[in-house]
Amino acid sequence: MSFIKNILGNSTQNQSVSKVGWRQLTNLGQLNEIGEVSTEKAVLIFKHSTRCSVSRMVLKQFENEFDLQDKIVPYFLNLLQHREISNTIASDYEVQHQSPQVIIIKDGKAVYNASHERIDTKQLEQFIF
Numbered sequence: 001m002s003f004i005k006n007i008l009g010n011s012t013q014n015q016s017v018s019k020v021g022w023r024q025l026t027n028l029g030q031l032n033e034i035g036e037v038s039t040e041k042a043v044l045i046f047k048h049s050t051r052c053s054v055s056r057m058v059l060k061q062f063e064n065e066f067d068l069q070d071k072i073v074p075y076f077l078n079l080l081q082h083r084e085i086s087n088t089i090a091s092d093y094e095v096q097h098q099s100p101q102v103i104i105i106k107d108g109k110a111v112y113n114a115s116h117e118r119i120d121t122k123q124l125e126q127f128i129f
Helices: 002-008 029-037 053-065 083-092 121-128
Strands: 043-048 073-078 101-106 109-115
Touching: 029 043, 029 073, 029 083, 043 053, 043 083, 053 121, 073 083, 101 121, 109 121
Parallel strands: 043 073
Antiparallel strands: 043 101, 101 109
């Protein structure tokens, strides 16, 4: 039994803490903050569906590969809890809604977005400077 737990994981084990340093995006007012912050430093928004296994897999891979802690301000959006915010992001930044999705905001504009398997932390660096 412990062999299976080692392979599949134990649901009671503590989840590892993300090195990304997410800021939770939970209200529409934060979109103004994101616009302002993006004039000084690039902002990343990660849109995630907690019911989607693909989104969960992409998020885990993204967090494992992320190494831009001092170069970008990362926001995390739980789509199921905050669909209105997702819709406003799609409208304000003129990006089609996807999940999972990464959007880079610079100077108040979306300069990059990717979804699903196209989300690649290595590509982000070229859009944040």
